[in-house]
Amino acid sequence: MTYYTQAKFSTSAPDIRHLEGDEGIEVAFAGRSNAGKSSALNTLARQKNLARTSKTPGRTQLINVFELEEGRRLIDLPGYGFAQVPIAMKKKWQQALGEYLQKRKSLKGLVVLMDIRHPFKDLDQDLIYWAVEANIPVLALLTKSDKLKAGKRKAQLMMAQEAALAFMGDVTVQTFSSHNRQGLPELEQMLDGWFHRHEEKK
Numbered sequence: 001m002t003y004y005t006q007a008k009f010s011t012s013a014p015d016i017r018h019l020e021g022d023e024g025i026e027v028a029f030a031g032r033s034n035a036g037k038s039s040a041l042n043t044l045a046r047q048k049n050l051a052r053t054s055k056t057p058g059r060t061q062l063i064n065v066f067e068l069e070e071g072r073r074l075i076d077l078p079g080y081g082f083a084q085v086p087i088a089m090k091k092k093w094q095q096a097l098g099e100y101l102q103k104r105k106s107l108k109g110l111v112v113l114m115d116i117r118h119p120f121k122d123l124d125q126d127l128i129y130w131a132v133e134a135n136i137p138v139l140a141l142l143t144k145s146d147k148l149k150a151g152k153r154k155a156q157l158m159m160a161q162e163a164a165l166a167f168m169g170d171v172t173v174q175t176f177s178s179h180n181r182q183g184l185p186e187l188e189q190m191l192d193g194w195f196h197r198h199e200e201k202k
Ligand SMILES: Nc1nc2c(ncn2[C@@H]2O[C@H](COP(=O)(O)OP(=O)(O)OP(=O)(O)O)[C@@H](O)[C@H]2O)c(=O)[nH]1
Pocket: 031, 032, 033, 034, 035, 036, 037, 038, 039, 040, 052, 053, 054, 055, 056, 057, 058, 059, 060, 061, 078, 079, 080, 143, 144, 145, 146, 147, 176, 177, 178, 179, 180
């Protein structure tokens, strides 16, 4: 049992503009389609089907809100960069995402999930720059770390940590696997900080 196991599905919003209740603290999970956002949320919550995962990229179309307790939320954002999405829709989504980062007062942390084999694609970088500009701390999570052997994993982490310096902001890089839970304690530690859980913990 951890704080995050109590996550419960709350609502789905069709658009960031339709998210209600800008009170308390929320942390959003963002990343390219198929990066492992929904899987990471399920791993964090120790629930198999809290967020729906899929082998088909673009599965999460809605913004799903999970409540930890009143005024504490985790947000599963739809993935970006999915090739089959029409360009007009992509533009609309990017604009909405930018607005969300700028205007959402309760957003206190952004987890940007990227496949460890392909970190910091253009859209990931755009997102991180926006977050830094909006003074929102970022955890860049290099997902599917189980796909690489230890040596290669470490090399990718170091390369990504080096690359993250270019954002000149509060950007931390960590590796993570939903398959073997590598990096889960570090993810929880970062979230605990964002949710102001330093004192209450353990
Ligand atoms: N090997 C491995 N595969 C993973 C891991 N996490 C997710 N996957 C796989 O990656 C695929 C996509 O995972 P999702 O969690 O649905 O990805 P998502 O980012 O939510 O995707 P969208 O909702 O489409 O944006 C699924 O087939 C998962 O089983 C991981 O840690 N290791």
